[in-house]
Amino acid sequence: MSFLVMKFGGTSVANVERIRNVARHVKREIEAGNRVAVVVSAMAGVTNQLVAWVREASPLHDAREYDAIVATGEQVTAGLLAIVLQGMGITARSWQGWQIPILTDNAHGVARIKDVPGDKIRARLEQGEVAVITGFQGIEPERSRISTLGRGGSDTSAVAIAVAVKADLCDIYTDVDGVYTTDPRIVPRARRLPKVSYEEMLEMASLGSKVLQTRSVELAMVHRMRLRVLSSFAAPEAMQPARPETWDQIGTIICSEDEIVEQRIVSGIAYAKDEARVSLIRVEDRPGVAARIFGPLADTNINVDMIVQNTSSDGKHTDMTFTVQESDLERALDVLKVAKKDIGYFDVKSSSDVAKVSVIGVGMRSHAGVAAQMFKALAERGINILAITTSEIKISVLIDAAYAELAVRTLHALYGLDKD
Amino acid sequence: MSFLVMKFGGTSVANVERIRNVARHVKREIEAGNRVAVVVSAMAGVTNQLVAWVREASPLHDAREYDAIVATGEQVTAGLLAIVLQGMGITARSWQGWQIPILTDNAHGVARIKDVPGDKIRARLEQGEVAVITGFQGIEPERSRISTLGRGGSDTSAVAIAVAVKADLCDIYTDVDGVYTTDPRIVPRARRLPKVSYEEMLEMASLGSKVLQTRSVELAMVHRMRLRVLSSFAAPEAMQPARPETWDQIGTIICSEDEIVEQRIVSGIAYAKDEARVSLIRVEDRPGVAARIFGPLADTNINVDMIVQNTSSDGKHTDMTFTVQESDLERALDVLKVAKKDIGYFDVKSSSDVAKVSVIGVGMRSHAGVAAQMFKALAERGINILAITTSEIKISVLIDAAYAELAVRTLHALYGLDKD
Numbered sequence: 154m155s156f157l158v159m160k161f162g163g164t165s166v167a168n169v170e171r172i173r174n175v176a177r178h179v180k181r182e183i184e185a186g187n188r189v190a191v192v193v194s195a196m197a198g199v200t201n202q203l204v205a206w207v208r209e210a211s212p213l214h215d216a217r218e219y220d221a222i223v224a225t226g227e228q229v230t231a232g233l234l235a236i237v238l239q240g241m242g243i244t245a246r247s248w249q250g251w252q253i254p255i256l257t258d259n260a261h262g263v264a265r266i267k268d269v270p271g272d273k274i275r276a277r278l279e280q281g282e283v284a285v286i287t288g289f290q291g292i293e294p295e296r297s298r299i300s301t302l303g304r305g306g307s308d309t310s311a312v313a314i315a316v317a318v319k320a321d322l323c324d325i326y327t328d329v330d331g332v333y334t335t336d337p338r339i340v341p342r343a344r345r346l347p348k349v350s351y352e353e354m355l356e357m358a359s360l361g362s363k364v365l366q367t368r369s370v371e372l373a374m375v376h377r378m379r380l381r382v383l384s385s386f387a388a389p390e391a392m393q394p395a396r397p398e399t400w401d402q403i404g405t406i407i408c409s410e411d412e413i414v415e416q417r418i419v420s421g422i423a424y425a426k427d428e429a430r431v432s433l434i435r436v437e438d439r440p441g442v443a444a445r446i447f448g449p450l451a452d453t454n455i456n457v458d459m460i461v462q463n464t465s466s467d468g469k470h471t472d473m474t475f476t477v478q479e480s481d482l483e484r485a486l487d488v489l490k491v492a493k494k495d496i497g498y499f500d501v502k503s504s505s506d507v508a509k510v511s512v513i514g515v516g517m518r519s520h521a522g523v524a525a526q527m528f529k530a531l532a533e534r535g536i537n538i539l540a541i542t543t544s545e546i547k548i549s550v551l552i553d554a555a556y557a558e559l560a561v562r563t564l565h566a567l568y569g570l571d572k573d
Numbered sequence: 574m575s576f577l578v579m580k581f582g583g584t585s586v587a588n589v590e591r592i593r594n595v596a597r598h599v600k601r602e603i604e605a606g607n608r609v610a611v612v613v614s615a616m617a618g619v620t621n622q623l624v625a626w627v628r629e630a631s632p633l634h635d636a637r638e639y640d641a642i643v644a645t646g647e648q649v650t651a652g653l654l655a656i657v658l659q660g661m662g663i664t665a666r667s668w669q670g671w672q673i674p675i676l677t678d679n680a681h682g683v684a685r686i687k688d689v690p691g692d693k694i695r696a697r698l699e700q701g702e703v704a705v706i707t708g709f710q711g712i713e714p715e716r717s718r719i720s721t722l723g724r725g726g727s728d729t730s731a732v733a734i735a736v737a738v739k740a741d742l743c744d745i746y747t748d749v750d751g752v753y754t755t756d757p758r759i760v761p762r763a764r765r766l767p768k769v770s771y772e773e774m775l776e777m778a779s780l781g782s783k784v785l786q787t788r789s790v791e792l793a794m795v796h797r798m799r800l801r802v803l804s805s806f807a808a809p810e811a812m813q814p815a816r817p818e819t820w821d822q823i824g825t826i827i828c829s830e831d832e833i834v835e836q837r838i839v840s841g842i843a844y845a846k847d848e849a850r851v852s853l854i855r856v857e858d859r860p861g862v863a864a865r866i867f868g869p870l871a872d873t874n875i876n877v878d879m880i881v882q883n884t885s886s887d888g889k890h891t892d893m894t895f896t897v898q899e900s901d902l903e904r905a906l907d908v909l910k911v912a913k914k915d916i917g918y919f920d921v922k923s924s925s926d927v928a929k930v931s932v933i934g935v936g937m938r939s940h941a942g943v944a945a946q947m948f949k950a951l952a953e954r955g956i957n958i959l960a961i962t963t964s965e966i967k968i969s970v971l972i973d974a975a976y977a978e979l980a981v982r983t984l985h986a987l988y989g990l991d992k993d
Contacts, residue, residue: 169629203649209589210653211660218659221667222652225645229623232642233630239638240631247641251671252717297672 155321155395156188156278160288160311163197165326165385166230169237172196176237177389178326179283183243185394188278190318192288192311193234195226216261220290220301224250227287227307235285245283248274250299255291255310257300264300266291266309266372271317278318286314308369316376322395323378324404325365326385331405332357332364334570335422339558342571346420347401350410353420354380356513356547370407380407410515418516418523419568422561425509426554428458429482430539432474433489435499438465442496446473449492455481459509459551461540470499474540476551479505507539508557511549512564523568524548530567536560575741575815576608576698580708580731583617585746585805586650589657592616596657597809598746599703603663605814608698610738612708612731613654615646636681640710640721644670647707647727655705665703668694670719675711675730677720684720685788686711686729691737698738706734728789736796742815743798744824745785746805751825752777752784754990755842759978762991766840767821770830773840776933776967790827800827830935838936838943839988842981845929846974848878849902850959853893853909855919858885862916866893869912875901879929879971881960890919894960896971899925927959928977931969932984943988944968950987956980 159182161175175191182189195203203223207214231247238245253274257264274284288307293300302309308325315323331345332354349357351374358367364382373380383392383404393399400406436442443462450457458476465471477485482505489501517523527548531538536559540551552560565571579602581595595611602609615623623643627634651667658665673694677684694704708727713720722729728745735743751765752774769777771794778787784802793800803812803824813819820826856862863882870877878896885891897905902925909921937943947968951958956979960971972980985991 169626172630206589206649206653207656210592210656213660214656215659215666218652218655218667221669222649225648228645229626229642232638233626235638236627236630236634239635240633246635247638249641249719299669 154186154188155397156318157182157395158190158192158311158315158318158320158323159326160192160307160324161194161326161385162307163194163200164328166193166234167197169233172230172233173237174389175234175326175385176241176243178385178392179238180241180243181389181392182394183281183283185396187395188281190274190278190284190286190314190320191234192286192307192314193227193230194288194307196230199226199229217298220261220299224287224290224299224301227289231285231287238283238285243283244281245285248284248286250287250290251292251296253286254296255313257291257293257302259293259295259300261293261300263303264291264293266302266313267294269313269317271314271319274314275318286310305366308366309372312369312372312376312378312380315378316372321379321397322381322400323373324381324383324395326383327364328384328386329364329382330384330387331382332407332421334420335561335565336424339561340565340571343565344570344572346405348406348408348413348415349420350413350515351407352410352546353513353515354407356511356544357421357423365407373407377409381405382407416516417514418520419512419514419570420516421513422564422568422570423511423513424557424561426557427479428476428507428509428551429479429503429505430474430476430507430551431482431485431489432472432502433496433498434472434502435470436473437497438469438471443473445492445496446489449488450477450485453484453488455485455488459540459542459549476507476509476540506554507551508554509549509551510557510560510564511547512568513547515546517546517548526567527564530563531560534559534563574606574608575817576738577602577815578610578612578731578735578738578740578743579746580612580727580744581614581746581805582727583614583620584748586613586654587617589653592650592653593657594809595654595746595805596661598805598812599658600661600663601809601812602814603701603703605816607815608701610694610698610704610706610734610740611654612706612727612734613647613650614708614727616650619646619649637718640681640719644707644710644719644721647709651705651707658703658705663703664701665705668704668706670707670710671712671716673706674716675733677711677713677722679713679715679720681713681720683723684711684713686722686733687714689733689737691734691739694734695738706730725786728786729792732789732792732796732798732800735798736792741799741817742801742820743793744801744803744815746803747784748804748806749784749802750804750807751802752827752841754840755981755985756844759981760985760991763985764990764992766825768826768828768833768835769840770833770935771827772830772966773933773935774827776931776964777841777843785827793827797829801825802827836936837934838940839932839934839990840936841933842984842988842990843931843933844977844981846977847899848896848927848929848971849899849923849925850894850896850927850971851902851905851909852922853916853918854922855890856893857917858889858891863893865912865916866909869908870897870905873904873908875905875908879960879962879969896927896929896960926974927971928974929969929971930977930980930984931967932988933967935966937966937968946987947984950983951980954979954983
């Protein structure tokens with residue numbers, strides 16, 4: 154017998170028919186003797202309607218009222234799933250954030266989970282009752298008002314609940330059947346990874362393989378909670394119920410490095426096309442100039458990703474290149490214009506026709522030469538590298554967007570990730 | 574300065590535009606120096622959608638889950654109204670049933686309010702904050718799960734909150750501009766009543782003038798809370814804000830008899846066309862037969878209204894006639910068929926072509942002859958009376974449905990209720 158948390162997102166519960174499908178996934182696990190807590194999002198479209206009403210009510214609105222309104226979406230799904238489960242003869246009840254309670258800080262709209270007392274739910278699970286829990290929401294410290302975690306927060310709810318009830322596995326059902334070595338639309342020979350380490354998953358998620366919310370992976374890593382990504386659209390009865398011996402045969406398990414037996418140097422190739430490059434030409438090369446550039450950007454919540462500073466040719470001036478999210482580009486240029494006098498630069502150039510391609514793998518820690526191989530392979534294809542950043546388990550290069558697919562395919566083959 | 578509760582139903586908050594109109598009603602009162610708690614229903618249509626989902630999930634469903642789902646409708650309205658009020662520069666916050674808390678029994682779906690601690694809200698009102706409170710819902714005794722009061726329960730929520738915060742007046746905004754002497758569609762000369770006693774309103778409500786939920790009037794009567802019925806569709810700024818000197822100039826106030834100065838014998842003529850008549854022919858006339866007839870009906874939750882037992886012609890048999898709601902007729906006939914052997918009757922006849930017309934007025938207590946006048950006037954018009962019931966302040970007759978309008982017009986003129 155295993156204790157499971159099963160999380161289903163908005164498209165998996167988009168209507169009552171799909172909620173029935175979710176219930177069949179739950180039934181399979183219950184019939185195999187497992188204990189189940191389910192975490193659900195709002196039915197696809199419902200949250201958008203609620204947000205539209207809020208915006209119509211006032212463009213500037215109280216985040217506490219926004220939370221009270223949008224949290225209703227998950228409450229509806231949880232109640233409906235409990236009813237469908239009961240109709241299948243399964244004991245179940247719905248739980249709203251404040252009822253457990255899922256305690257958060259009071260940053261309404263973007264709240265963080267602080268604590269989830271799990272004993273009450275665990276005891277119910279042990280008696281065979283299914284707990285259907287609203288994702289995405291909690292209650293703030295004074296326990297008076299509903300808070301929400303922000304879009305995508307249901308993954309984080311699921312992990313927090315899995316930790317609280319001491320689950321063996323936290324299954325995240327989604328519209329893909331696992332994590333792949335790269336995007337199968339670009340490389341048809343991409344393989345599903347049976348296991349990925351938390352660290353690798355974090356690099357993949359933040360680089361554009363948006364299967365899981367970053368915070369949920371961080372939380373799972375801290376508590377060493379085993380996550381599994383699998384498809385909710387597969388026929389529920391055709392899937393194996395979760396058993397420790399076989400649970401890595403479906404989907405992708407995200408777990409500690411030491412649970413991964415198979416040795417790989419590189420696990421996957423990620424890419425992101427939503428970056429934009431900004432170059433400041435002839436910046437004065439004096440102490441503190443970086444702070445004068447990046448301070449104002451940080452103040453306006455613009456994340457800067459890659460940074461390259463050229464060596465100074467005349468000892469007085471240098472060029473500074475960095476990347477931001479494409480959607481932040483216009484705001485970034487405005488900020489730089491305002492700060493021009495303070496920074497002191499000659500000109501600013503920008504381009505959104507760039508892509509970031511990354512090679513990720515925990516094996517890099519112990520293997521030298523991965524970067525060298527990469528640069529050589531790209532050069533052979535005539536792909537020019539505009540910028541480079543590295544971490545312990547990742548190498549990213551910024552290239553012309555037109556070469557993104559070619560680069561991904563080249564690197565996927567280079568590191569032996571192609572399917573046999 | 575007055576403390577007001579203002580209640581708005583589903584059609585008054587059907588979309589954000591109408592919620593804005595409600596906010597203007599609230600603003601008028603705040604600007605006049607009044608303190609306001611608002612009680613809101615779900616946006617028209619929202620509850621129906623939620624109920625449809627529940628039914629699709631399972632025709633037989635857990636009432637606790639039903640409550641958790643449908644209660645979200647009011648949460649959305651309360652949040653939106655709070656946001657709109659804030660946008661108008663008015664301090665406001667939304668309150669859900671469990672946050673106050675509105676304590677109910679645990680009869681989910683048809684819960685009754687047991688207690689509402691009002692100090693917290695009263696203190697906020699005194700500081701000038703508007704409390705926007707979800708109608709129709711509360712929390713059951715273990716304070717773990719949401720309960721709902723059943724359809725129309727928002728009126729009762731409003732009265733309970735008015736009592737809890739010691740309000741001076743509980744304004745129920747609706748789609749009519751007051752209580753009339755009878756239905757103006759039948760009698761164009763019908764007049765708006767400036768004041769009606771609780772007792773009269775109860776008779777009117779249960780007889781088909783469905784302006785207010787019966788339980789809300791009962792609760793107001795017990796606590797002597799002044800109610801006022803008025804239209805939410807009138808231009809908010811054109812209406813007088815609530816002041817004790819003038820608050821009976823708009824709508825209809827429902828209050829204690831002793832607050833009504835104007836003396837009337839008859840206050841109004843009510844009618845109901847949704848009754849059906851059932852006659853049991855040749856019932857054995859022996860002790861306990863009434864219990865054997867009405868016991869099984871009560872067990873299946875069928876309300877019996879008027880009952881007429883003919884005198885026995887042969888000392889052994891009698892005919893028994895009674896009325897039920899038209900919607901219950903088929904079920905009633907089924908019940909009687911099953912119980913036929915136990916009751917012992919020869920035949921059953923039924924008809925839904927009947928109407929009940931009632932004359933209501935607290936003045937009847939001290940005036941004899943009201944009934945005699947009524948019977949004489951109906952006889953002069955050739956209207957045959959099928960059954961009669963009376964109370965201290967009401968006389969009802971069952972007649973052929975075809976004569977309903979004629980009877981109402983005749984009685985309205987007879988008791989001097991026609992407008993000058």
